[in-house]
Amino acid sequence: MNSLRHRIMVVDDDRVFSRIVRLSLERTGQYEVREVNQAQHTLDEAEEFLPHVILLDVMMPGLDGGEVAKRIEASRKLPKIPIVFLTAAISENEVPQDGMERGGYWFLRKPVSLRRLVQCLESHVAAVPA
Numbered sequence: 018m019n020s021l022r023h024r025i026m027v028v029d030d031d032r033v034f035s036r037i038v039r040l041s042l043e044r045t046g047q048y049e050v051r052e053v054n055q056a057q058h059t060l061d062e063a064e065e066f067l068p069h070v071i072l073l074d075v076m077m078p079g080l081d082g083g084e085v086a087k088r089i090e091a092s093r094k095l096p097k098i099p100i101v102f103l104t105a106a107i108s109e110n111e112v113p114q115d116g117m118e119r120g121g122y123w124f125l126r127k128p129v130s131l132r133r134l135v136q137c138l139e140s141h142v143a144a145v146p147a
Contacts, residue, residue, distance in 0.1 A: 022046070023142045026068035028053045028085065029103070030077040034127070038072065041131045048138070056080035064094045069142045072134075075104035086122070099141040103127055 025048045029035040032054050039050040053062045056077040063071065071089065075082040086100050105127040125137060 022049045023069040023138070024048070024066060025050045025138060026053060026059075026063060026066060026071045027051070028056065028059050028071060028077075028082075029074040030054055030056065031074070038134070042134070042138075045131075045135065047135075056082075056085050059085050060088050060092060063089055063098070064092060067095070068098060070138055071098055071100045072103050073100050075102050076106050099123070101125060101137055101141065103129065 025042060027035045027038045027050060029038075029052075032052075035052040035054060039052050042048040042050050051062060051066050051068070053059050056079050059071075059073075059080075073082045073085060077085075080088075082102055082104075086102075089095060089098060089100065101123045103125050123137060123141070125133065
């Protein structure tokens with residue numbers, strides 16, 4: 018593992034989407050990316066991988082993104098990890114394409130461009146050592 022790359026976890030029940038995000042981010046050479054496609058596995062995976070940022074879908078079967086975020090934040094094994102919600106369940110009127118902060122979390126609307134996703138990740142990892 019290249020210690021200069023930031024670790025990003027993509028949590029989404031849509032395997033095609035999470036794979037596209039992983040491959041796109043890995044191609045930049047700046048990120049090591051782990052996919053989690055079952056929400057109930059997120060906490061264990063995060064405690065093992067120790068990501069710098071978690072990209073989290075809002076609507077997933079079993080556990081929704083809000084509940085997953087609560088579990089991550091309650092974990093004593095994890096440092097404060099920025100969580101960015103990625104969702105198609107919001108309209109452009111609710112969240113602009115550039116994203117927005119709401120309730121202490123950053124939200125990006127799907128589909129999101131790689132350029133915008135990288136900008137968002139860089140703003141969240143700027144203060145976190147690689």
